[in-house]
Amino acid sequence: MNKLTSIVGCSIAIAFLIGLATTLTRSMMIGFTDVLPVYILMGLVICMMIYEAFFQKK
Numbered sequence: 272m273n274k275l276t277s278i279v280g281c282s283i284a285i286a287f288l289i290g291l292a293t294t295l296t297r298s299m300m301i302g303f304t305d306v307l308p309v310y311i312l313m314g315l316v317i318c319m320m321i322y323e324a325f326f327q328k329k
Contacts, residue, residue, distance in 0.1 A: 277324045284320060288313050 292313045295306045 274325075281320060281324050285317055288317060 292306070292309050295301055295309060296303070
């Protein structure tokens with residue numbers, strides 16, 4: 272049950288973060304180089320969230 276809750280919570284949070292990052296690229300005023308740091312930070316946040324939820328020993 273704990274793993275299932277972690278999977279559901281992480282998937283919802285990942286979907287939100289990816290959606291948040293992709294809405295920035297829809298604007299014509301913002302280029303890819305402007306959004307690149309956001310993609311890097313979102314990738315780090317997602318990796319840290321998955322590591323903490325599944326691999327970190329408590």
